Amino acid sequence: MLGGIEMGGTKMVCAVSLDGRSVLAEVRYPTGSDPAAAMARAADFFLSHDRPLDALGVGAFGPCDPSTTSPTYGHITTTPKPGWAGADVLGLLRGRLGGVPIAFDTDVNAAALGELRCGAGRGLESLVYLTIGTGIGGGAVAGGRLIHGLTHPEMGHIRVRRPAEEIGVFPGVCPFHGDCLEGVASGPALAARWGVPGPELPPDHPAWELEANYLAESVATLVLVLSPQRIVVGGGVGLAPRLIERIRPRVLALIGGYVRHEQLAEGAEEFIVAPALGDQAGVVGALCLAQDALA
Amino acid sequence: MLGGIEMGGTKMVCAVSLDGRSVLAEVRYPTGSDPAAAMARAADFFLSHDRPLDALGVGAFGPCDPSTTSPTYGHITTTPKPGWAGADVLGLLRGRLGGVPIAFDTDVNAAALGELRCGAGRGLESLVYLTIGTGIGGGAVAGGRLIHGLTHPEMGHIRVRRPAEEIGVFPGVCPFHGDCLEGVASGPALAARWGVPGPELPPDHPAWELEANYLAESVATLVLVLSPQRIVVGGGVGLAPRLIERIRPRVLALIGGYVRHEQLAEGAEEFIVAPALGDQAGVVGALCLAQDALA
Numbered sequence: 001m002l003g004g005i006e007m008g009g010t011k012m013v014c015a016v017s018l019d020g021r022s023v024l025a026e027v028r029y030p031t032g033s034d035p036a037a038a039m040a041r042a043a044d045f046f047l048s049h050d051r052p053l054d055a056l057g058v059g060a061f062g063p064c065d066p067s068t069t070s071p072t073y074g075h076i077t078t079t080p081k082p083g084w085a086g087a088d089v090l091g092l093l094r095g096r097l098g099g100v101p102i103a104f105d106t107d108v109n110a111a112a113l114g115e116l117r118c119g120a121g122r123g124l125e126s127l128v129y130l131t132i133g134t135g136i137g138g139g140a141v142a143g144g145r146l147i148h149g150l151t152h153p154e155m156g157h158i159r160v161r162r163p164a165e166e167i168g169v170f171p172g173v174c175p176f177h178g179d180c181l182e183g184v185a186s187g188p189a190l191a192a193r194w195g196v197p198g199p200e201l202p203p204d205h206p207a208w209e210l211e212a213n214y215l216a217e218s219v220a221t222l223v224l225v226l227s228p229q230r231i232v233v234g235g236g237v238g239l240a241p242r243l244i245e246r247i248r249p250r251v252l253a254l255i256g257g258y259v260r261h262e263q264l265a266e267g268a269e270e271f272i273v274a275p276a277l278g279d280q281a282g283v284v285g286a287l288c289l290a291q292d293a294l295a
Numbered sequence: 296m297l298g299g300i301e302m303g304g305t306k307m308v309c310a311v312s313l314d315g316r317s318v319l320a321e322v323r324y325p326t327g328s329d330p331a332a333a334m335a336r337a338a339d340f341f342l343s344h345d346r347p348l349d350a351l352g353v354g355a356f357g358p359c360d361p362s363t364t365s366p367t368y369g370h371i372t373t374t375p376k377p378g379w380a381g382a383d384v385l386g387l388l389r390g391r392l393g394g395v396p397i398a399f400d401t402d403v404n405a406a407a408l409g410e411l412r413c414g415a416g417r418g419l420e421s422l423v424y425l426t427i428g429t430g431i432g433g434g435a436v437a438g439g440r441l442i443h444g445l446t447h448p449e450m451g452h453i454r455v456r457r458p459a460e461e462i463g464v465f466p467g468v469c470p471f472h473g474d475c476l477e478g479v480a481s482g483p484a485l486a487a488r489w490g491v492p493g494p495e496l497p498p499d500h501p502a503w504e505l506e507a508n509y510l511a512e513s514v515a516t517l518v519l520v521l522s523p524q525r526i527v528v529g530g531g532v533g534l535a536p537r538l539i540e541r542i543r544p545r546v547l548a549l550i551g552g553y554v555r556h557e558q559l560a561e562g563a564e565e566f567i568v569a570p571a572l573g574d575q576a577g578v579v580g581a582l583c584l585a586q587d588a589l590a
Contacts, residue, residue, distance in 0.1 A: 063555070078555050126444035138520075142442045149421035149437060149522040150556050150566075157553055158516045161456050176553040221453045225433075225520050227444040258452055258471040260358070260373050261445050271445075 001051040002294070004286030005042050006107060007031065007060040007089070009081060009134070012038055013283045014045045016053075020291040021118050021284065025049065031061075033083030035076070036092055043096035055101040057289025059110025059282050060089060062137075066105045066152050074104040077151075080175075103293035107282050109146045109153075111275075112139030114285025115232050119276035124229040128222050129281065130155065132215065133235035136182040140226055147226075156182040160217045166210065185214040187237050198237050212243060216250030219272060223255060229263065234275040248272050296346040297589070299581030300337050301402060302326065302355040302384070304376060304429070307333055308578045309340045311348075315586040316413050316579065320344070326356075328378030330371075331387055338391035350396040352584025354405025354577050355384060357432070361400045361447050369399040372446075375470075398588035402577050404441045404448075406570075407434030409580025410527050414571035419524040423517050424576065425450065427510065428530035431477040435521055442521075451477040455512045461505065480509040482532050493532050507538060511545030514567060518550060524558065529570040543567050 002020050006013040008031060015026040027045045032038055046053045063079060065072045074090025090104050105113075112129035121127040121141075130138045136156030140147040147153060157180045170193045172183030183189055190198035194207050201207045215238075219231055233244055248268045255264065263271040275281050297315050301308040303326060310321040322340045327333055341348045358374060360367045369385025385399050400408075407424035416422040416436075425433045431451030435442040442448060452475045465488045467478030478484055485493035489502050496502045510533075514526055528539055543563045550559065558566040570576045 063553075140520075142437060142444060143440050145438050145440065147437045147442075147521060149524045150518070150558055151522050151554055153522050154519045154554055158519045159456055159512060159549065161454055164459055176551040177549075217454060221516060222520065223445070224449045224453045225435075225517065226442060227446050227448050229444050254454065254472075255452075256471040258358075259446055259449060263445055 001049060001053055002287050002290040003046045003053050003056040004283050004290055005056070005058045006110065006282035006286050007058065008107060008282070009061045012042065014042045015283045015287060016046065016049055017287050020287045023280070023283070023287075026283070033081075035084055035087035035089065039089060039092035040096060043093060046097065053097065053100050055290040055294035056093065056097065056103070057110065057286040057291075057293060058089060058093070058102065058104045059107040059286045059289065060104065062106050062152060062154070064089075064104075064106060064152070066109070066148055074102075101293040103289040105146060105289055106137070106139060106152045108137040108139035110139070110285030110289055111234075111281035112141050112232075112285065113146060113288045114277055114281045114283075115275055116141050117288050118284050119281060120232050120273050121230050126226070126228045127230050127232060128226060128228045129232045129234070129275070130219070130222070130238065131235035132185060132187075132233070132238035134187050136186050136235075138222070140228065142226065142228070155218070155222065156180070156186070158218060158221060160184065160214050162214075163210075181214060181218050185211055185218075185237070190237065198240065203241050208240070208243065208246065211237070212246035212250060215243070216247045216254060219247060219251045220254035223251065223259065227259070230270070231272045232275050233272060234281065239274060244272060244274060296344060296348055297582050297585040298341045298348050298351040299578050299585055300351070300353045301405065301577035301581050302353065303402060303577070304356045307337065309337045310578045310582060311341065311344060312582050315582045318575070318578070318582075321578070328376075330379055330382035330384065334384060334387035335391060338388060341392065348392065348395050350585040350589040351388065351392065351398070352405065352581040352586070352588060353384060353388070353397065353399045354402040354581045354584065355399065357401050357447060357449070359384075359399075359401060359447070361404070361443055369397075396588040398584040400441060400584055401432070401434060401447045403432040403434035405434070405580030405584055406529075406576035407436050407527075407580065408441060408583045409572055409576045409578075410570055411436050412583050413579050414576060415527050415568050416525050421521070421523045422525045422527060423521060423523045424527045424529070424570070425514070425517070425533065426530035427480060427482075427528070427533035429482050431481050431530075433517070435523065437521065437523070450513070450517065451475070451481070453513060453516060455479065455509050458505075476509060476513050480506055480532070485532065493535065498536050503535070503538065503541065506532070507541035507545060510538070511542045511549060514542060514546045515549035518546065518554065522554070525565070526567045527570050528567060529576065534569060539567060539569060
């Protein structure tokens with residue numbers, strides 16, 4: 001049996017599966033501020049089934065350390081989240097689960113892998129998963145493999161061009177960068193800029209024009225840097241009504257005919273898409289990580 | 296014996312090697328406007344040695360098609376370069392060289408692989424190679440493998456934030472995008488903006504402050520999207536005196552302490568570096584491609 005954990009900033013989702021795709025049983029609970037308690041509860045769930053756990057995949061909020069050769073592999077690193085800075089997630093799980101193979105990656109990399117193998121990217125080898133909600137994060141697969149290196153991608157913090165008049169009225173909400181993408185286009189950024197939460201802004205509000213511009217510029221940058229076969233845009237803000245429809249033509253205009261491919265023709269409707277797995281992308285991706293850990 | 300071809304927009308470099316690293320013999324000639332003649336000359340060189348050619352690697356100017364599963368794999372695609380649009384490079388070589396295994400990728404991906412295996416990235420698994428010259432291009436390795444997908448990365452065409460006063464005086468020179476990175480920071484952009492070729496601008500000219508800002512923002516974006524273990528900055532403009540020294544602190548300021556790693560401490564002197572292979576990165580990388588084609 002395979003297990004997957006999606007560790008979100010606010011909630012944990014644990015699931016088991018026989019084939020690594022269809023979820024047999026699932027449990028959700030608040031992430032809280034006690035890593036030992038949170039991981040013990042996950043382990044208890046995995047040990048509560050008749051079949052033994054063969055492998056486990058973990059997709060964790062970041063910053064975290066997904067480098068298998070690093071001494072802090074499987075740790076949450078510099079998060080401001082109370083109780084979690086430096087938490088040895090992998091160590092806590094191993095203490096309860098013994099020698100079961102465990103794979104650890106970021107939540108957005110897990111979601112990218114889930115969408116590639118079981119969702120919007122089936123049959124492809126490369127994909128970017130971008131989620132726009134409380135924060136903005138991205139995961140990427142190239143040649144069938146998740147992208148890592150020094151640490152892990154932090155796509156939500158790239159800079160975007162802003163209209164001059166916006167720079168004057170809104171400095172952005174990112175505590176590290178002010179007006180990086182997350183600082184101007186996340187849910188909290190929309191709320192700070194317009195005085196009401198993003199979901200309450202009507203579809204014809206000028207906020208959405210600006211939001212579509214920021215996201216389109218970021219998506220165009222991701223196309224030019226990674227050349228993925230598909231880009232999945234999700235998250236509470238990303239899935240706002242008609243937002244993806246507004247992003248597509250702007251991305252094509254920014255690419256300006258320079259990258260030519262049939263996927264970019266006819267409005268990019270199959271190129272920039274919503275998640276096929278909805279909010280299950282992360283935990284299904286964690287199950288995919290488990291399957292790889294078994295192999 | 297292994298062969299490598301670096302196909303540049305203006306010159307071709309062909310080399311042979313026994314070990315895939317040290318070059319045994321090399322020939323350089325103008326790329327010209329006749330693909331059949333250029334590839335015949337390359338094939339003649341490879342067939343002129345005592346030992347038979349075991350495998351060949353090609354690093355080509357773009358846009359080209361490096362997708363092995365595509366019907367136009369190994370073709371130059373939509374280049375404005377006279378004579379070369381649609382040229383079947385791989386087909387022309389196969390017609391002369393028969394069944395020798397041939398690997399085909401972009402010139403900048405080849406250079407990235409060359410620097411990773413034999414140059415500034417030895418011992419690493421991920422690296423970005425960015426070249427700033429007549430054009431701006433980038434190649435990337437993650438997990439030891441070159442990044443592809445829909446087509447290939449076109450990192451030189453990402454957008455960068457520009458000072459408001461610059462937007463008013465200089466629209467940029469990119470025929471596709473105006474003021475994308477290549478449009479404002481390439482050699483021709485410097486010449487168009489300041490009226491003299493880049494190499495003639497004195498090191499204390501304000502052009503270099505602006506250039507360092509544009510390049511630093513692009514490098515920061517690449518760090519946040521790809522998280523490479525090292526970034527190699529080369530090319531005729533990229534290697535201008537003191538430019539890399541100016542880029543490093545600006546990249547660190549843009550990352551703003553959000554990505555933490557020892558490589559980013561102490562001025563990033565081992566993180567953002569010049570090519571160790573100089574102008575041989577491309578052809579050495581092509582030899583690395585040949586070695587992989589053999590395996």
